[in-house]
Amino acid sequence: MKKIIKYVMSDILQNRIVLVYTFFLLVTSLSVFSLEDNNSKGLLSLLNIILLIVPLVSIIFSTIYVYNSAEFIELLVSQPLKRKVIWLSLFAGLAGSLSIAFFIGVGIPVLLFQPNAIGFMMTGIGILLSIIFVAIAMLAAVKTRDKAKGIGVAILLWLYFSILFDGLVLFLLFQFADYPLEKAMIGISALNPIDLSRILILLHMDVSAMMGYTGAIFKDFFGTGTGMAISFGVLLVWSILPVWMSTRRFNRKDL
Amino acid sequence: MKPFVFIITLFFYYQAKATVLYVGSDRLYKNISAALALAATGDTVLVGAGHYKEKTLTVTKSITLKGINYPVLDGEKKYQVISIKADGVVVDGFKIIHSGISSLEDLSGIKIYDRKNVVIKNNILEDTFFGIYIQNGTNCLIQDNRLTASSREEQQSGNGIHCWKSDSMQIIGNTITGHRDGIYFEFVTHSVIWRNTSVKNIRYGLHFMFSHNDAYIANHFKNNGAGVSVMYSHGVKMYSNIFEENWGDGAYGLLLKEITDSYIDGNTFIKNTSGIYMEGASRIHMQKNLFKNNGWGMKIQASCMDIEVTKNNFIGNTFDVSTNGSLVLNTFDNNYWDKYEGYDLNKDQVGDVPYRPVSMYSMIVEKNPPAMLLFRSFITSLLDKTEKVLPSITPEGLKDNKPMMKRFF
Numbered sequence: 001m002k003k004i005i006k007y008v009m010s011d012i013l014q015n016r017i018v019l020v021y022t023f024f025l026l027v028t029s030l031s032v033f034s035l036e037d038n039n040s041k042g043l044l045s046l047l048n049i050i051l052l053i054v055p056l057v058s059i060i061f062s063t064i065y066v067y068n069s070a071e072f073i074e075l076l077v078s079q080p081l082k083r084k085v086i087w088l089s090l091f092a093g094l095a096g097s098l099s100i101a102f103f104i105g106v107g108i109p110v111l112l113f114q115p116n117a118i119g120f121m122m123t124g125i126g127i128l129l130s131i132i133f134v135a136i137a138m139l140a141a142v143k144t145r146d147k148a149k150g151i152g153v154a155i156l157l158w159l160y161f162s163i164l165f166d167g168l169v170l171f172l173l174f175q176f177a178d179y180p181l182e183k184a185m186i187g188i189s190a191l192n193p194i195d196l197s198r199i200l201i202l203l204h205m206d207v208s209a210m211m212g213y214t215g216a217i218f219k220d221f222f223g224t225g226t227g228m229a230i231s232f233g234v235l236l237v238w239s240i241l242p243v244w245m246s247t248r249r250f251n252r253k254d255l
Numbered sequence: 256m257k258p259f260v261f262i263i264t265l266f267f268y269y270q271a272k273a274t275v276l277y278v279g280s281d282r283l284y285k286n287i288s289a290a291l292a293l294a295a296t297g298d299t300v301l302v303g304a305g306h307y308k309e310k311t312l313t314v315t316k317s318i319t320l321k322g323i324n325y326p327v328l329d330g331e332k333k334y335q336v337i338s339i340k341a342d343g344v345v346v347d348g349f350k351i352i353h354s355g356i357s358s359l360e361d362l363s364g365i366k367i368y369d370r371k372n373v374v375i376k377n378n379i380l381e382d383t384f385f386g387i388y389i390q391n392g393t394n395c396l397i398q399d400n401r402l403t404a405s406s407r408e409e410q411q412s413g414n415g416i417h418c419w420k421s422d423s424m425q426i427i428g429n430t431i432t433g434h435r436d437g438i439y440f441e442f443v444t445h446s447v448i449w450r451n452t453s454v455k456n457i458r459y460g461l462h463f464m465f466s467h468n469d470a471y472i473a474n475h476f477k478n479n480g481a482g483v484s485v486m487y488s489h490g491v492k493m494y495s496n497i498f499e500e501n502w503g504d505g506a507y508g509l510l511l512k513e514i515t516d517s518y519i520d521g522n523t524f525i526k527n528t529s530g531i532y533m534e535g536a537s538r539i540h541m542q543k544n545l546f547k548n549n550g551w552g553m554k555i556q557a558s559c560m561d562i563e564v565t566k567n568n569f570i571g572n573t574f575d576v577s578t579n580g581s582l583v584l585n586t587f588d589n590n591y592w593d594k595y596e597g598y599d600l601n602k603d604q605v606g607d608v609p610y611r612p613v614s615m616y617s618m619i620v621e622k623n624p625p626a627m628l629l630f631r632s633f634i635t636s637l638l639d640k641t642e643k644v645l646p647s648i649t650p651e652g653l654k655d656n657k658p659m660m661k662r663f664f
Contacts, residue, residue: 041571044631048631048633052633162633163633163634163637166629166632166633166634166635167634169628170619170626170629170634173623173625173626177622177623181625182624182625185625185628188628189628195628195629195632198631198632199628202630202631213504213505213624214624214625214627214628215504215627216503218627
C-alpha cells in the first residue's frame with residue numbers, strides 16, 4: 001500500500017497542474033495579505049478562495065486523474081493485491097498530495113500572517129475540504145464509466161455544493177418563512193460541507209453581523225466545544241462516507 | 256464705600272457663623288447622625304476615615320458633608336444610605352456601600368428629594384440598588400462619582416444615576432458599571448450629560464425617556480446589555496459620544512424611537528450589532544459620524560422621515576444601511592462609503608454615480624433572519640451584483656446621489 005501511495009503522490013506532485021495550483025494559491029494568499037491593510041480582511045478574501053477554488057480544483061483534478069490512470073489501475077488489479085488496498089491508496093495519494101498543495105499554498109502564508117485559532121482553523125478546514133472533494137470525485141468517477149460524463153457529473157456536483165444548494169436553501173427559507181427555522185438551519189447546513197465550513201470560519205471571524213438573533217443561535221451551537229466537535233465530525237463523515245461507498249463499488253466493478 | 260464695608264462685614268459674619276464639625280473615632284462626634292443633628296445651615300461636617308453604620312442619614316439642613324480618605328457609609332443591605340431633603344447640600348468624598356434593595360421604595364446610595372443646587376461629587380458607590388437618585392431636582396451637579404454594582408438580573412438592580420422629573424441637571428465625569436441602566440433620564444429637561452463612562456450595565460448604558468432639550472456630549476458607552484436608548488423626546492443633542500461593542504439581538508449602539516428635531520454629530524459607532532436603529536424619528540440631522548465594523552451601520556425603518564444623513568463615514572460594516580419598506584423620506588447625501596465602486600471623472604472628489612447603501616441580501620435578511628446562514632456565500636454576492644444593475648427589491652429612493660471618493664477624517 002505504501003508503495004502505491006508513494007508512487008501516486010510523486011506522480012501527482014510532479015504534475016504541472018498541481019504545481020500551477022500550488023503556485024496560484026501561494027501567490028494569491030501572499031498578495032492578499034500584503035495588499036490588505038489588516039490581516040483579518042485578508043483572511044476574508046482568502047475564505048472565498050478556499051470555498052470556491054479548492055473544491056473545484058480538487059473535484060475536477062481527481063476525477064480526471066482517476067480516469068487517466070484507468071490503465072494503471074487495471075495493471076495493479078492484475079497483480080496479487082486487494083482491490084480495496086489499490087482504491088484506498090489511490091485516494092490517499094490524491095488527498096495527500098492536494099492537501100500538501102493546499103498547505104503550501106495557503107496554510108503556510110496564513111500561519112505566517114495570522115498564527116492564531118482562526119488561521120489554524122482555516123488551514124484545517126481547507127485541508128478537510130480538499131479531502132472531501134477528492135472523495136466525492138472518486139465516487140463520481142467510479143459510478144460513471146464514460147470519462148466525459150464523469151467529468152460533467154463532477155462539475156455539476158461542484159456547482160450544486162457551491163451555488164445550487166444555497167439557492168435551494170433560500171427558496172426553502174421563503175417557502176417556510178412562517179416557521180421558526182433557525183434550529184433546522186443548523187441541521188440543513190450539515191448537508192453541505194462548503195456551507196458548514198463557511199459558517200464555522202465566519203463565526204470565529206466576522207462575528208458582528210452574525211450576532212443577530214439567528215447569529216446568536218448559530219453561535220450557541222457552533223461556538224461551543226461540542227458544536228465544533230460535532231461539525232468537524234460531520235466534515236469527517238463527509239470525507240469517509242463517499243470513500244467507503246466508492247470502495248464498495250470498486251470492489252464489485254467490472255473493469 | 257459703604258456697601259463694600261457692609262459686604263465685608265457680612266462676609267466675616269458668615270465666616271464666623273459657619274463652623275466645622277469633625278466626626279471620627281477620636282473626635283467630639285463619634286457618629287455622623289449626631290453631628291448632623293447639631294449642625295446649622297452653612298456648616299461643614301468633616302468625616303474622618305472609618306466604617307459607619309448609621310442606617311439612613313437624612314440631611315435636612317443646607318450643609319457640606321465631606322469625607323476625608325473615603326469614610327465608608329454602610330447601608331447593611333437594609334437601608335438607604337443618604338437622603339437629602341435640603342437645598343444646596345454638598346456630599347463629597349464618601350464610599351457608600353450595601354444599600355438595601357426595594358423596588359417599592361427605590362432605596363439608593365444617595366437620594367435627593369425635590370431639592371435645588373445639590374452637589375454630589377467624588378464619591379465611590381459600591382453594591383447599591385439605585386446609585387444616585389434625583390427626584391424632582393433642579394440645577395444639581397453630579398460629578399466624578401464612581402458607581403459599581405454587581406447584580407446579574409434586571410429586577411435585582413437599580414439604575415446608576417437616576418433622574419426623574421428634573422431640570423437643569425449636570426451629570427459630569429461619572430463612571431458607572433454593573434447597574435440596570437447606567438444613566439436614566441425620565442421627564443428631565445435642559446440638562447447636560449458630559450464625559451461619563453457607562454460600561455457593562457445590564458440593560459442600557461443611557462436610557463432617555465420624555466426628556467426634552469438635553470445634550471449628551473463626549474460620553475463613552477461600551478458593552479452594555481442593550482446599548483443606549485433615546486425615546487419619545489425632542490431637541491436632543493448628541494455630540495462626540497462613543498458607542499462601542501454593544502452585542503446581541505436587540506442591542507443597538509443607539510436606539511432612537513420617536514425622536515424629533517435632534518442632532519447627532521461627531522459620534523463614533525464601533526463594533527455594534529447595529530450602530531443606530533431608528534423608528535418613528537423625524538427631522539434629525541446626522542453629520543460627521545463614524546460607523547465602523549458594525550453588523551448594520553444604520554437600521555432606518557420606513558416610519559422615519561426628514562432624516563438628513565450627511566458627511567458620515569461608513570467603513571467596514573457588514574451592511575451599511577438596512578430598511579424594512581420601500582418608502583424613503585430621508586436624504587443620504589455626501590457620505591463616504593467604503594463599498595462604493597463608482598468613479599469620479601471630473602475629479603471633484605464626488606462620485607459620478609449614486610451609491611445604494613441597501614444591499615439585496617440585507618433586505619432578504621431583514622425579511623427572513625435565518626437567511627443569515629448564507630452570509631458571504633457565493634449566491635448572495637451574485638444576488639447583490641444583479642440587484643445593483645437592476646434594482647427591484649431594494650428601495651429606489653434610498654441612495655446617496657453624491658457619494659464621496661475619500662473619507663472625511
